[in-house]
Amino acid sequence: MQKTRTTNQRLKILEHLRNIRTHPNAEAVFKSVRKDLPVISLATVYRNLNMLASQGTILKLEINGEYKFDANTCGHQHAVCTNCGKIIDIFEPAITTYALKKLTLNGFKSGCVDIIFKGRCDKC
Amino acid sequence: MQKTRTTNQRLKILEHLRNIRTHPNAEAVFKSVRKDLPVISLATVYRNLNMLASQGTILKLEINGEYKFDANTCGHQHAVCTNCGKIIDIFEPAITTYALKKLTLNGFKSGCVDIIFKGRCDKC
DNA sequence: TACCTATTGATAACAATTATCATTAACGGT
């Protein structure tokens, strides 16, 4: 078991995600964080986003053919516009609670659910 | 508005999806359908899967970094093993019904929800 | 301060999907 080191790159990536309410992909995080840390590499962004997601610090969503990241890990949901791709947060914690409670599958123990609504946003 | 033609390739792809209970990606559908239709192209499989999904005939799920297809469009859920990637059908229609009912968002009208549980399967 | 090695930056490699285009075939009209 290797111990993880605290790097400036990882801190800046997490800090950025916690300051926004959008759901950027790795490329977008890279472009934003690079303003503060001009030397950071895209590979480092990918590595840290994956690390943070695997330890549960952030969410890794699969939307529109790519991974989107979210620092809000509290049971909320997402709505995706099938026309323009816009992603909106839905705060109905009861849905997540209900889904996890209902799940009494044969041997399948789950602690989290991705709930993604598909439809048209108000602009489309 | 162009009218769609009924092709043997599209019929075979849909027929195959309706005969299985798994959630194959385009490549897997291609390999299976090619047994019946040796000359079919991978591009044709992609085109038809996307067409069938956009018209709501089949589901297009985003799991483990790729699109998976499902001919069962009735409101069920999916559980994905975070260790081996296995996908299991969960039949708890009440979850989908509850989620759609709870969704009373500003202008966002949705008719379908993708509900994906993440956890460990019985083998892992 | 010196050592160990986790992490990084740069870039190559990879995998999934989409775009392109000449050819084929579905189907409504004759």
Next chain:
DNA sequence: ACCGTTAATGATAATTGTTATCAATAGGTA
């Protein structure tokens, strides 16, 4: 049954998002 139109196809190039590689760097500990 034969056309003519054009949606759809097969083959393959191009694109995109992500991961792998590896020498160099820097975090943590003594």
